[in-house]
Amino acid sequence: MSDTDMNSGGEDSQKLERMVDSKIRHSLETHKNDMLKEIGSLFEKISENTNNSQLSKISNIIACDIPKFKRKSNEEQYKHNVKVNMKLNEAEQLVSTDPVQCKAKIVEGVDLKISMESKLAEAGINNQGNLAEHMATYILHSRADNTVKKYNGYFKLFRAFCESKSLSARPANYMTVALFLTSLLDENKSNSVVSSSVYAIKWMHSIHDLPDPTDNSVVRNLLEASKRLRSKPVVKKDIVDSNMLKSLCALFENNMTLVNLRDLSMILICYAGFLRFNELSSLCCNDVIFNENHIVIKIRVSKTDIYRKGNEVLIAKGDTIACPYKMLQKYMSKADLTVESEKYLFRPLLKTRGKYSLVKVNKQLSYTRAKECIVAKLRLVAPGLKLGTHSLRASGASAAVNFGKVSERCIKRHGRWKSDQAKDGYVQDSLEERLFISKHLGL
Incomplete structure (x- = not known):
């Protein structure tokens, strides 16, 4: 076989390879587009037949990337916190449309039902007819709905801070609260944010019958410091006659x-x-x-x-x-x-x-x-x-x-x-x- 024939055969084989590659790429691209269209239509169907609360739950599950922990207990605590946050997010979506259902979600989110079940067990009382859940719901009614929502939101911030520092949010140590308030002051948060955080932590420990970590001179002095350093003058509206x-x-x-x-x-x-x-x-x-x-x-x-x-x-x-x-x-x-x-x-x-x-x-x-x-x-x-x-x-x-x-x-x-x-x-x-x-x- 001559050199010319060999070169001609090599060129034909390269052309054939290029043609095969082009066909494969075209096929993959077409298949990818078809898959994306199918996924898009699937999400549209989900949106039509799923309420906001369910969509939030799905997105939370998808987005939940559980990190690796050295201890199994830390991983279980992380999973529990994710579940709690999901309940609280559902409650926020229900607060304007269904206040009763919102209360139920907050009861689950703040673990109040579990706390009441534990208290009943300690007292030797049977939890008949969801007594613990009813008790937890009534306890939340000790404050106005908007107040419960506000305190719940601020306590979520405190809990997130504690998780980042591997500290306990409930029950919390007074120095943990002091550390959290110091971080808020370092971030130039207003006195309204600082004081609301203190009252939210106090409220959360109160409804769970836990010692109040805010009843401490260090916390009180930090709260006073925020009033002096971060308070803004009240700009009142003008009047008409x-x-x-x-x-x-x-x-x-x-x-x-x-x-x-x-x-x-x-x-x-x-x-x-x-x-x-x-x-x-x-x-x-x-x-x-x-x-x-x-x-x-x-x-x-x-x-x-x-x-x-x-x-x-x-x-x-x-x-x-x-x-x-x-x-x-x-x-x-x-x-x-x-x-x-x-x-x-x-x-x-x-x-x-x-x-x-x-x-x-x-x-x-x-x-x-x-x-x-x-x-x-x-x-x-x-x-x-x-x-x-x-x-x-x-x-x-x-x-x-x-x-x-x-x-x-x-x-x-x-x-x-x-x-x-x-x-x-x-x-x-x-x-x-x-x-x-x-x-x-x-x-």
Whole structure:
């Protein structure tokens, strides 16, 4: 065979190899794309048939890469902590949609059920009918739902810190807590974060009937240090006066649409009744009673009424265009609301064919939307002021105090304040009141 024939044969074999490689690569690429499409469609099906809680559980399981430990006990503790975090994450997703189920998840997450089972066993009592679980759930109800959620979140941070240092989070040593607070201060965390962490650790040990690691001079001094080093001055919102509110109502006198009536009613009731936003948003139609010369508003949910005894706010009928009594009557009439209805008084609005109507679903107006509506209206008559929902509560209280003829006791009762200190934090003295002292010094 000649050299030319040998070279020709070698070239043919190389071409054949290249063709085979190209076919294999093309086949693999096609197969890979088909696999990716199948995986994508599979995840779409999972998304359609799986709720958020289940998806969270799946992602947690997939993402859980268990590290290697020298001791078997450490590996078991790590697995337990992962399971606890999954329960707490499920609770956070349920807190707004299903508070009862949320409580159950938190009970599992903080191991409170296990603690109660252990306590019952120590006392020689049988755990019949899920007694430990019921007991754990009731213990969590010793604090408000939002407080439990807050403390639970901060304790999760503490537990993560302890895991990174191979320290016990529950029960915790006071020096472990001190080390955690020191790390927060080193990270320039605010006093709110530091103090909330301390109270969360204290609460967690309390519900498990464990010694309080925060009841120690080292921890207390670190907490005081955070107040001195990390506290920020409170920037309070500006206040409005009755003349501004009269001008605001005059602007809409010939344009009393449902949205304007709702927003003006919220503004005037908050101003005259010193209402907090949660008190306003929780009002139902049957919480309002119209009398001949005043209205009675029943406050079912209040920040200071932790035992739900209830309260009443009386607002007098006025003679001006900014009368809360008349404005609320107009709003309820326009919205076809009756005082017998159990639906929320202030709900979101729906605009169809140029007309506003309340949504059919019995849904509270959100804080964000209410703040947008209230502040937008107030800025029409007070464009240069820093305003918020609390501006109206502070404005009404300041007007009553500066009027001078209302007793401190009545003002405190009307605003549902527990102490004079809390009330005084809302009151802004008028210029005349502040100058009164120096004017009478005889200088």
